Amino acid sequence: xxxxxxxxxxxxFILAASGSSIGLGNIWKFPYVAGxxxxxxxxxxxxxxxxxxxxxxxxxxxxxxREGGKDAIGSFARLAGKNSPWCLVGGTSVIAAFILLSFxxxxxxxxxxxxxxxxxxxxxHASPEQISALFSDLxxxxxxxxxxxxxxxxxxxxxxxCGIQHGIERWSxxxxxxxxxxxxxxxxxxxxxxxxxxxxxxxxxxxxxxLTPQSLLxxxxxxxxxxxxxxxVMITYGSYLDRQADLFSMAIKVxxxxxxxxxxxxxxxxxxxxxxxxxxxxxxxxxxxxxxxVFSSAPMGWLLAVVFFLLLAFAALSSSISMLExxxxxxxxxxxxxRFKSTTLLSLGAFLLGLPSLFSFNLWxxxxxxxxxxxxxxxxxxxxxxxxxxxxxxxxxxxxxFLKRSSSQCRQSLCCAQSWIYPLWSILIxxxxxxxxxxxxxxxxxxx
Numbered sequence: 001x002x003x004x005x006x007x008x009x010x011x012x013f014i015l016a017a018s019g020s021s022i023g024l025g026n027i028w029k030f031p032y033v034a035g036x037x038x039x040x041x042x043x044x045x046x047x048x049x050x051x052x053x054x055x056x057x058x059x060x061x062x063x064x065x066r067e068g069g070k071d072a073i074g075s076f077a078r079l080a081g082k083n084s085p086w087c088l089v090g091g092t093s094v095i096a097a098f099i100l101l102s103f104x105x106x107x108x109x110x111x112x113x114x115x116x117x118x119x120x121x122x123x124x125h126a127s128p129e130q131i132s133a134l135f136s137d138l139x140x141x142x143x144x145x146x147x148x149x150x151x152x153x154x155x156x157x158x159x160x161x162c163g164i165q166h167g168i169e170r171w172s173x174x175x176x177x178x179x180x181x182x183x184x185x186x187x188x189x190x191x192x193x194x195x196x197x198x199x200x201x202x203x204x205x206x207x208x209x210x211l212t213p214q215s216l217l218x219x220x221x222x223x224x225x226x227x228x229x230x231x232x233v234m235i236t237y238g239s240y241l242d243r244q245a246d247l248f249s250m251a252i253k254v255x256x257x258x259x260x261x262x263x264x265x266x267x268x269x270x271x272x273x274x275x276x277x278x279x280x281x282x283x284x285x286x287x288x289x290x291x292x293x294v295f296s297s298a299p300m301g302w303l304l305a306v307v308f309f310l311l312l313a314f315a316a317l318s319s320s321i322s323m324l325e326x327x328x329x330x331x332x333x334x335x336x337x338x339r340f341k342s343t344t345l346l347s348l349g350a351f352l353l354g355l356p357s358l359f360s361f362n363l364w365x366x367x368x369x370x371x372x373x374x375x376x377x378x379x380x381x382x383x384x385x386x387x388x389x390x391x392x393x394x395x396x397x398x399x400x401x402f403l404k405r406s407s408s409q410c411r412q413s414l415c416c417a418q419s420w421i422y423p424l425w426s427i428l429i430x431x432x433x434x435x436x437x438x439x440x441x442x443x444x445x446x447x448x
Contacts, residue, residue, distance in 0.1 A: 004069060004240070013240070014253050018254050020234075021319075027269070028286050029222075038208060039205045042215060042218075055248075056433045057392050063399060064235050071094070071236055072236055073091050077090070090235070093326065095387070096230065096391060097327060100383050101323035102353035106354050108149075109151065113148045132289055145362075149354060153347050153354075183264050190270070199270035224389070230388035324346060359375070389441035393437040396429050
């Protein structure tokens, strides 16, 4: 049996794990949600939730991966026993990551398309009506969307097929610094756009009157979803860690980078939106319609557009490689398939599974489930409302109550430099984190 791959450096791991966490939601969702729910007050609750919920569960996933030393399914099988019901947690994580990749690639393909459109000058001096028509034309063209979906998945597969050190780690060391540089460029541009003051007020002015129970749950939920928890990613990445790595320190650094990008993105995007007097509404409308309108009339707007959509493309790609790696690791570890074969077949499978989601925007737009859900919406709801919260809750419960390790062994495994970290983690992972995620799960169901 060949020796399992490991990260070549701690920096490589931190950048790869951060890349998994930093996705499209950091750029088009978090800043808007924060501004609409109390600004600085929401950010404060979010940071507390990261500390009390996100980081403990991330540490638990790192721990399960490193102690199990295999993929998400194999790690649970090794730690809990092959016939244990806990193996289902690993199995559902692998399935969740695969389904997530299938429809994530559809949206990520739009970013690739807009990089090309921006570089070609298509958006330059275009009217708002023309920009809106460009996006509508993309959504109504299945052939065009399939092409970019395939391009995105091929780029993802090319990186994952090269392995941990020569693929994921090497490209994370390229993509993440580029992402930060592009974001910094847009941030500096935003400071001089005329809307920086209003953007800062929107994001950071603490209005506690806007903190409703629903916004509190939104902060807790986002602190969980933004860190790629519940999909087996951090278990899989943790399985490639060496025994001396400080899991607490790693989790802190990954969470800090993720949060920093989300806040910087808000200060990079919203100043130009507010300076143009446009609606900062979240989602694809902001990214593919509102922002291009701003850049179309700006000096060197084509360059700003290229930088912005490259930023989105890099964020999407750094997340997608982690989603694909979850299922690739399972086939490599459990079925002894070659990495190239595993990556190729799984990428093809994700492409085929993504087609119904893609057709939800055009050919099958009138096909709905449970009243009004398209296939894309159905997949999104299945993952974000059910599989990820349940997976994260199960990881917390298993790590806190059923992991067969003494406290001294767990303390040693977590490599916590400070003596107070393990007792605090033990309390949070047993009582606080699972209850918080359970409440978010119930809220996602619409019960509260």
